[in-house]
Amino acid sequence: MYGWNGRILRVNLTTGETSVEEVDPRMARDFIGGRGWAIRYLYDEMDPQVDPLSPENKLVFATGPLTATPVPTGNRYMVVTKSPLTGALSCSNSGGFFPTEMKRTGFDLFIFEGRAERPVYLWVNDDRVEIRPADHVWGRTVFETEDMLRAETDPRARVACIGPAGERLAPIAAILNEKHRAAARSGVGAVMGSKNLKAVVVRGTRRVPLAHPKELKALADQVVEEVKQAVAAGKATLRTYGTAYVPPVTNEVGILPTYNFRTGVFAGAEAISGRTLNQKYLIRPKACYGCPIACGRVTRVEDPVFGGEGEGPEYETIGSLGSACGVDNLAAITKANYICNELGLDTISAGVTIACAMEMYELGLIPESDIGRPLRFGDGEAVVEMVRLAGLREGFGDLIAQGSYRLASHYGHPEYSMSAKKQEFPAYDPRGAKGMGLLYATSNIGASHMAGDTAYMEVFGVPKKVDPLSWEDKPRLVKYFEDIFTIIDAAGLCVFLSIRYLFEPTYNVEPVRISRLMEYATGAGYDEETLLKAGERVYNLERMFLVRAGFSRADDTLPPRMLHEPMPEGPAKGHVVELDRMLPEYYRLRGWDENGVPTPEKRAELGLP
Amino acid sequence: MKIRIKLLAHYQQYLPPDCSSSSYETEVPPDARVEDVLAGLPVPLEESVVLVNGRTPQPGQVLREGDVLCLFPAIGGG
Numbered sequence: 111m112y113g114w115n116g117r118i119l120r121v122n123l124t125t126g127e128t129s130v131e132e133v134d135p136r137m138a139r140d141f142i143g144g145r146g147w148a149i150r151y152l153y154d155e156m157d158p159q160v161d162p163l164s165p166e167n168k169l170v171f172a173t174g175p176l177t178a179t180p181v182p183t184g185n186r187y188m189v190v191t192k193s194p195l196t197g198a199l200s201c202s203n204s205g206g207f208f209p210t211e212m213k214r215t216g217f218d219l220f221i222f223e224g225r226a227e228r229p230v231y232l233w234v235n236d237d238r239v240e241i242r243p244a245d246h247v248w249g250r251t252v253f254e255t256e257d258m259l260r261a262e263t264d265p266r267a268r269v270a271c272i273g274p275a276g277e278r279l280a281p282i283a284a285i286l287n288e289k290h291r292a293a294a295r296s297g298v299g300a301v302m303g304s305k306n307l308k309a310v311v312v313r314g315t316r317r318v319p320l321a322h323p324k325e326l327k328a329l330a331d332q333v334v335e336e337v338k339q340a341v342a343a344g345k346a347t348l349r350t351y352g353t354a355y356v357p358p359v360t361n362e363v364g365i366l367p368t369y370n371f372r373t374g375v376f377a378g379a380e381a382i383s384g385r386t387l388n389q390k391y392l393i394r395p396k397a398c399y400g401c402p403i404a405c406g407r408v409t410r411v412e413d414p415v416f417g418g419e420g421e422g423p424e425y426e427t428i429g430s431l432g433s434a435c436g437v438d439n440l441a442a443i444t445k446a447n448y449i450c451n452e453l454g455l456d457t458i459s460a461g462v463t464i465a466c467a468m469e470m471y472e473l474g475l476i477p478e479s480d481i482g483r484p485l486r487f488g489d490g491e492a493v494v495e496m497v498r499l500a501g502l503r504e505g506f507g508d509l510i511a512q513g514s515y516r517l518a519s520h521y522g523h524p525e526y527s528m529s530a531k532k533q534e535f536p537a538y539d540p541r542g543a544k545g546m547g548l549l550y551a552t553s554n555i556g557a558s559h560m561a562g563d564t565a566y567m568e569v570f571g572v573p574k575k576v577d578p579l580s581w582e583d584k585p586r587l588v589k590y591f592e593d594i595f596t597i598i599d600a601a602g603l604c605v606f607l608s609i610r611y612l613f614e615p616t617y618n619v620e621p622v623r624i625s626r627l628m629e630y631a632t633g634a635g636y637d638e639e640t641l642l643k644a645g646e647r648v649y650n651l652e653r654m655f656l657v658r659a660g661f662s663r664a665d666d667t668l669p670p671r672m673l674h675e676p677m678p679e680g681p682a683k684g685h686v687v688e689l690d691r692m693l694p695e696y697y698r699l700r701g702w703d704e705n706g707v708p709t710p711e712k713r714a715e716l717g718l719p
Numbered sequence: 720m721k722i723r724i725k726l727l728a729h730y731q732q733y734l735p736p737d738c739s740s741s742s743y744e745t746e747v748p749p750d751a752r753v754e755d756v757l758a759g760l761p762v763p764l765e766e767s768v769v770l771v772n773g774r775t776p777q778p779g780q781v782l783r784e785g786d787v788l789c790l791f792p793a794i795g796g797g
């Protein structure tokens with residue numbers, strides 16, 4: 111095979127056995143790779159009703175056909191499993207260097223099954239596979255674990271691991287690689303913890319075989335050149351500010367989550383922007399493997415209370431640990447970000463859960479004695495302390511670590527949880543970007559921007575601006591974005607580059623270049639149409655996993671605040687999400703019945719069971 | 720009449736040198752249209768998102784005293 115290695119590594123943690131399997135070329139093509147292959151294996155092999163933290167759940171690390179190729183930003187992997195946060199699917203994405211190294215071991219996927227008796231880690235050095243004891247790193251932070259495991263394997267090895275949060279099965283625990291890059295969402299870290307799998311360490315030296323290397327290189331070089339020209343022309347927003355440039359933008363359109371999504375307008379938007387970050391804390395930008403953009407931030411905070419050094423924050427972290435909590439102190443946000451990375455927590459879910467607790471505390475719904483301190487909006491020190499407690503599941507942090515839905519339900523008011531399918535919202539108030547509302551409600555992984563970020567068009571004007579406040583055109587837009595994000599994930603690329611450079615050049619969101627790159631890499635017969643169809647196929651199979659897990663239309667919903675409480679101020683003033691008007695049309699366009707289930711006709715069209 | 724011009728992301732390089740925030744006040748003729756004001760700005764319009772008070776302006780929209788005209792590059796991400 112080309113593009114793909116065509117081999118997966120299966121690791122049975124219960125028996126300690128590992129095995130290598132060949133991949134069926136037809137399955138490979140029809141499900142693209144990465145996220146697509148992962149759901150194919152999970153759907154075929156696993157009962158979607160199992161307890162996510164039981165040995166019966168399977169955990170898949172999945173690279174795509176463009177991972178570790180010369181295609182810029184071909185540096186992603188996906189962690190796919192049944193989520194302990196949502197009970198639905200997890201598809202968490204991370205970049206950095208681990209995924210490229212993993213693909214170079216000669217495997218496309220690692221599938222973990224069962225549960226180890228004692229803590230272990232997996233060490234894959236090209237073909238040599240070892241399950242090693244990890245008692246000595248159990249209880250250690252992400253940073254310590256990475257350093258210790260590289261020291262005892264290979265200094266050039268790459269590490270993906272969990273921190274104390276994952277070990278203690280926090281439903282909002284993340285998996286970190288290179289210390290600061292996170293497959294963050296849906297509690298994938300807790301699944302790893304439940305399997306007593308502390309880390310996965312890889313060292314790979316194999317080159318990915320390519321079907322048409324010259325053509326691939328030429329198109330890849332052209333894309334890199336375009337990015338470089340944009341940078342040279344002073345248009346390097348992501349390199350200059352990181353995604354931290356966004357808070358003033360979303361604030362301007364009135365959708366920057368503020369005070370647990372009570373409003374979308376935050377007086378402190380400038381104070382938590384990329385401009386402030388550059389003036390005060392930025393050391394240098396940082397790129398993932400093979401990326402000409404470099405949106406990553408290496409930062410240092412010199413401050414008696416919030417001092418530290420690390421990476422971040424990026425926009426989603428600022429919106430959740432910052433404005434959603436009413437915090438305009440960028441030092442506090444950055445410190446909370448460092449702690450999330452160190453202890454292995456999802457910054458989005460942590461921030462939005464703390465925001466939920468703050469609102470309920472201020473309303474008198476959570477007694478101060480339970481928290482052990484006041485927890486008011488705007489208190490950066492409280493956010494930092496709550497994040498630390500959540501990462502260790504100590505005191506009130508034990509509730510924070512379970513996410514906002516469980517926390518709010520514990521006090522009898524789930525309506526204060528700003529989540530969909532129990533997963534916290536990313537940093538766009540959907541009342542002012544209706545596509546995001548439909549996306550959060552219907553997404554197979556719960557509320558997520560990575561499931562099909564229509565804010566690209568609704569807010570950022572990429573590839574062209576559409577009215578964020580209209581709902582009529584959004585079902586079509588959401589379906590399309592979900593399908594193309596599926597393709598990007600499955601291929602192993604980063605969304606930031608792909609949307610802008612691989613789906614045009616004519617500024618249509620058509621998969622022109624990405625389908626050519628896929629064909630040059632694999633030679634499997636991809637064109638625009640087959641690739642879009644494959645994206646749709648994967649998305650539908652993921653949906654069928656949810657259906658079998660017991661999800662239905664009733665779960666495709668949003669908190670009452672989004673449906674019934676009009677936005678109080680700003681450009682989106684007076685707006686709610688017209689979900690009941692969008693949902694039937696969305697199901698119709700998807701070929702799903704009125705309960706959100708793919709119809710037999712749709713399944714037949716896509717070649718699904 | 721006076722309006723505010725707000726420039727975000729890397730368009731901040733086009734702010735007046737003495738401007739410490741992201742926006743500045745400027746004097747425009749009464750009944751100035753959005754297009755007229757944009758034409759006088761040193762910003763590459765074809766790659767920009769333009770907002771008036773946070774909303775997309777209608778073609779030919781006339782500005783009013785106190786309006787905020789905001790521009791940022793079409794980039795996305797986050």
Ligand code: SF4
Pocket residue numbers: 183185205206396397398399401402403404405406604605606607
């Ligand atoms: S754009 Fe940012 S997240 Fe994406 S590959 Fe580049 S540095 Fe990594």
